[in-house]
Amino acid sequence: MTRPSATLSIGPVLGIGEIEPGDDLAGIIARQSQLADGDVVVVTQKIVSKAEGRLVPVGGDVAEQRRRIIEEESVRILRRRDELVISETSHGFVCANAGVDFSNVRSGWAALLPVDPDRSARRIRDGLRAATGRDVAVIVSDTFGRPWRRGVVDVAIGCAGIAAVLDLRGSLDANGRALQATEICLADEIAAAAELVMGKASGVPVAVVRGLDSTWFRRGSVAAEIIRPPGEDLFR
């Protein structure tokens, strides 16, 4: 039985500025925020990829280069329509264009997904602890489309220090019957919530969520908890 949470607050972290390969993301976030134990720091994939140097040049025939990069980053193409490719990445994410970003990156470059976004989250978390002494969780978020529903939402591609999926199996509802929807994708809900204060066009790449249930904080892994193995997936 989870307790209803107290009121949550979600605030943008301003003044992060342009991130370059090699930048100390944790140090920059620590300087621009006032973290407390139990905060969840949500960091968009783009600045993580930039700090990690996951940038590739897009020169010559841009459309052709774009296609090549997306195919290199895909292990399987699921659907293709005009410029849009829905594919599975080496991580197991199914998303548009293999998660390769061509906007909010310097002209002539594209940003690839981090090699291991859970590891990226762990590194930022460790860096934040070293810089602030605070025990926080970190979620690396990205913007994905969905089948059947228009519009994109932010989801978690990596996490550290918080459950990716909250397992309520065995819990009973208010009438004592077994709960039906029992595995809540907590990390995706937190990533979506954080997007509400980021604003795609305003370049706020970090937000802090404060007030989440303390029982939800544990190691956590998007790869281990959220990626659905192809064998149990009805749509792959």
Added chain:
Amino acid sequence: MTRPSATLSIGPVLGIGEIEPGDDLAGIIARQSQLADGDVVVVTQKIVSKAEGRLVPVGGDVAEQRRRIIEEESVRILRRRDELVISETSHGFVCANAGVDFSNVRSGWAALLPVDPDRSARRIRDGLRAATGRDVAVIVSDTFGRPWRRGVVDVAIGCAGIAAVLDLRGSLDANGRALQATEICLADEIAAAAELVMGKASGVPVAVVRGLDSTWFRRGSVAAEIIRPPGEDLFR
């Protein structure tokens, strides 16, 4: 160009109690909360369905009755595995078991989705305005699974007074290039955020989100903005 939002707050509305067919949901929510202009009130589908009397008996052979109800509520079955059916409802939602709820409902009964969840949201919004004088938006949320990703998240099935999808087409990124992901499913992100203070097992069916960008408030419709017409859907 959207402004970065100020800090958001998300709070549970406690003391809603058990909802019965015919109950005045707006009146009950108004009494249990202190609404302000610009709040978004997120109400879970289950109490909307109960108030609207969208309940059907599940008698006799429960497994057989369950199958019958799910098939009656579906216009098309997409996938089936054991007890799980993924189908499209008459509204155009693609979800498990046609959105029919068998938990958190009195034993022997199931709750169907509202006939027109946007209309349900408009009614609650009008009722809240009548009861409080406040101009708020309303989202009716439900819990859906997703292909490729484990765990469920709350999404919007109806809305009133707020954009379901935020259209940023034509906006430029911080480097002056056209934004890539330009239609944000705002209503789904708000529904997901609200779930974080509800807690599936704790029976908190309403939350209030305060602090969203005032430019996002307009008529809004999940049916018109979020449901992807089959013709433009790559996965139907």
